[in-house]
Amino acid sequence: MSDITLKQARAAVDAAMEKSQELGVKMNITVVDAGANLKAFARMDDAWLGSIDISTKKARTARFFNMNTGEIGKLSQPGGALYNIEHSNGGLITFPGGVPIKNRSGETIGENDHIVAATGAGAVS
Amino acid sequence: MSDITLKQARAAVDAAMEKSQELGVKMNITVVDAGANLKAFARMDDAWLGSIDISTKKARTARFFNMNTGEIGKLSQPGGALYNIEHSNGGLITFPGGVPIKNRSGETIGENDHIVAATGAGAVS
Amino acid sequence: MSDITLKQARAAVDAAMEKSQELGVKMNITVVDAGANLKAFARMDDAWLGSIDISTKKARTARFFNMNTGEIGKLSQPGGALYNIEHSNGGLITFPGGVPIKNRSGETIGENDHIVAATGAGAVS
Amino acid sequence: MSDITLKQARAAVDAAMEKSQELGVKMNITVVDAGANLKAFARMDDAWLGSIDISTKKARTARFFNMNTGEIGKLSQPGGALYNIEHSNGGLITFPGGVPIKNRSGETIGENDHIVAATGAGAVS
Numbered sequence: 001m002s003d004i005t006l007k008q009a010r011a012a013v014d015a016a017m018e019k020s021q022e023l024g025v026k027m028n029i030t031v032v033d034a035g036a037n038l039k040a041f042a043r044m045d046d047a048w049l050g051s052i053d054i055s056t057k058k059a060r061t062a063r064f065f066n067m068n069t070g071e072i073g074k075l076s077q078p079g080g081a082l083y084n085i086e087h088s089n090g091g092l093i094t095f096p097g098g099v100p101i102k103n104r105s106g107e108t109i110g111e112n113d114h115i116v117a118a119t120g121a122g123a124v125s
Numbered sequence: 126m127s128d129i130t131l132k133q134a135r136a137a138v139d140a141a142m143e144k145s146q147e148l149g150v151k152m153n154i155t156v157v158d159a160g161a162n163l164k165a166f167a168r169m170d171d172a173w174l175g176s177i178d179i180s181t182k183k184a185r186t187a188r189f190f191n192m193n194t195g196e197i198g199k200l201s202q203p204g205g206a207l208y209n210i211e212h213s214n215g216g217l218i219t220f221p222g223g224v225p226i227k228n229r230s231g232e233t234i235g236e237n238d239h240i241v242a243a244t245g246a247g248a249v250s
Numbered sequence: 251m252s253d254i255t256l257k258q259a260r261a262a263v264d265a266a267m268e269k270s271q272e273l274g275v276k277m278n279i280t281v282v283d284a285g286a287n288l289k290a291f292a293r294m295d296d297a298w299l300g301s302i303d304i305s306t307k308k309a310r311t312a313r314f315f316n317m318n319t320g321e322i323g324k325l326s327q328p329g330g331a332l333y334n335i336e337h338s339n340g341g342l343i344t345f346p347g348g349v350p351i352k353n354r355s356g357e358t359i360g361e362n363d364h365i366v367a368a369t370g371a372g373a374v375s
Numbered sequence: 376m377s378d379i380t381l382k383q384a385r386a387a388v389d390a391a392m393e394k395s396q397e398l399g400v401k402m403n404i405t406v407v408d409a410g411a412n413l414k415a416f417a418r419m420d421d422a423w424l425g426s427i428d429i430s431t432k433k434a435r436t437a438r439f440f441n442m443n444t445g446e447i448g449k450l451s452q453p454g455g456a457l458y459n460i461e462h463s464n465g466g467l468i469t470f471p472g473g474v475p476i477k478n479r480s481g482e483t484i485g486e487n488d489h490i491v492a493a494t495g496a497g498a499v500s
Contacts, residue, residue: 006295033293035410036174038302041291043283045255052288064175078203087216089178131420158418163427166416168408170381177413299411300439303464328453341462 004033004101004109008124009040012101016120017044028055029120031101034109036063054093062098064089066108070096129158129226129234134165137226140248142169153180156226159234161188182216183223189214191233195221254283254351254359259290262351265373267294278305281351284359286313307341308348314339316358320346379408379476379484383499384415387476391495392419403430404495406476409484411438429468437473439464441483445471 009031020027026047031040043052061069073094075082086092099117100108101124109124134156145152151172156165168177186194198219200207211217225233226246259281270277276297281290293302311319323344325332336342350358351371384406395402401422406415418427436444448469450457461467474492475483476499484499 006292010292033410035299035408035412037293037299037410038291039293041288042256042260043287043289049285049287061175065173082220083198084201084209084211084219085179087211088182088218089175092175131417135417160424162418162424163416164418166413167381167385168412168414174410174412298440300436300464300467304460307463323458326459334459336459336462343463344459345457 002034002103002107002109004031004039004124006040008101008109009033011123012120013040013042015123016117017042019119020044028052030055030059031120032056032059032063034063036060055097057091057093058098060089060098061092061094062100063108064092066100068096068100069094069098127159127228127230127232127234129156129164131165133226133234134158136248137246138165138167142167145169153177155180155184157181157184157188159188161185179218180222182218185214185223186217186219187223187225188233189217191225193221193225194219194223252284252353252355252357252359254281254289256290258351258359259283261373262371263290263292267292270294278302280305280309282306282309282313284313286310303341304343305347307343310339310348311342311344312348312350313358314342316350318346318350319344319348377409377478377484379406379414379499381415383476383484384408386498387495388415388417390498391492392417394494395419403427405430405434406495407431407434407438409438411435430472432466432468433473435464435473436467436469437475438483439467441475443471443475444469444473 012031013029016027016029020029026044028043028047028051029041030038033039038056041056058069061072065072069092072082072085072092073096074080076085076094077083086094097117099121101121103109103124137156138154141152141154145154151169153168153172153176154166155163158164163181166181183194186197190197197207197210197217198221199205201210201219202208211219224246228234262281263279266277266279270279276294278293278297278301279291280288283289288306291306308319311322315322322332322335322342323346324330326335326344327333336344349371353359387406388404391402391404395404401419403418403422403426404416405413408414413431416431433444436447440447444467447457447460447467448471449455451460451469452458461469472492474496476496478484478499
């Protein structure tokens with residue numbers, strides 16, 4: 001298992017922040033490593049306090065299942081195959097914004113959180 | 126109260142892993158005892174990190190109520206008789222995959238978790 | 251309430267990392283804002299996984315009481331005035347390493363964690 | 376970062392159980408991976424229920440800080456440099472029994488818990 005470096009994690013955070021500024025939004029940005037442990041975090045000035053935890057949970061959720069968080073959200077609705085999966089792992093977030101970060105060989109090495117996460121994730125490979 | 130032995134628990138884990146390999150899936154497998162306490166656990170290589178806790182919660186949920194977790198999920202939907210029961214007991218998982226393990230006399234002696242759980246449970250009796 | 255900016259928080263993180271490299275140690279570095287909420291975080295490569303939470307709790311502890319965490323630790327010993335205060339606030343850390351960050355007018359605007367924290371804190375004023 | 380395989384984890388569990396039987400003790404045995412996530416667990420028949428959580432926390436503690444848990448316990452006593460560190464990470468266990476598992480190149484790839492842990496850990500390299 002290859003793991004994300006701090007240099008890669010910060011590149012992802014910076015790319016996500018740049019994208020946020022371009023879009024005129026204020027974001028909390030989290031990157032976790034291959035073991036789903038916190039690696040880097042930044043809260044932009046005036047970003048929501050309530051999104052600190054959401055950002056962290058999203059990044060962990062994406063790594064826990066190696067998929068975009070929104071994909072899990074489709075299955076966790078009432079009547080769905082994974083209804084209320086959010087009660088596991090100390091709380092999951094299953095709406096979009098958490099995306100896997102893969103290295104050049106396609107191996108998942110961490111996770112980034114956000115509507116701007118794809119930009120962040122793309123900055124690593 | 127008759128209780129599951131480690132030998133039985135490991136036989137259930139092994140049968141579930143064999144079935145998983147046959148199906149080409151990577152699983153987390155948990156067996157709890159009659160007291161709903163962890164007895165045996167194995168995470169197959171490359172299985173989801175997020176399923177460690179789900180597997181454990183599923184096994185506990187099945188033992189807590191002596192029924193397949195999916196049966197509880199039918200009642201925990203919006204408007205249902207057990208709506209949001211998942212908030213109890215430190216978090217329940219109510220989608221399918223947790224099944225009771227019974228001994229030859231039909232007594233519940235533990236629980237096994239998973240899509241391949243029936244195979245594991247069958248290996249005990 | 252004057253609050254720390256992300257620019258200031260990152261300057262504190264960077265200064266703390268530089269000091270860590272100089273000392274040949276691997277650190278987890280947390281900065282929280284005036285509201286004791288996470289602002290910036292970085293885990294240096296090969297730093298302890300267990301210090302993610304310790305770093306965060308130390309920074310929060312320092313801001314909760316506006317003093318160095320080690321000062322609280324002197325009072326939380328057996329028989330002390332704040333014995334076992336660590337049970338509050340979801341867990342406090344009271345050994346040294348968490349220090350207040352003050353702005354030029356001496357107002358506390360955030361907290362930084364670590365043996366290298368003073369360096370980081372100094373980078374803000 | 377190289378990670379422990381289920382085959383290695385089970386070899387550690389089996390060696391620890393064999394040693395336990397030799398010593399006439401009943402043990403809970405936990406192996407976590409390089410990310411401090413649960414990999415394999417077995418509770419011997421008649422082992423303490425209260426040691427399920429202790430075993431898990433010990434294994435995680437050893438991996439969190441890459442050292443035997445007893446070493447941390449020496450520093451977490453009243454007046455010590457890490458007093459009450461046990462309040463971090465959702466609860467640490469700092470008395471002896473958790474030991475790092477290293478591969479042939481000396482890299483930490485997981486952790487094993489117990490008085491018989493050294494035997495288990497030795498079975499992996």
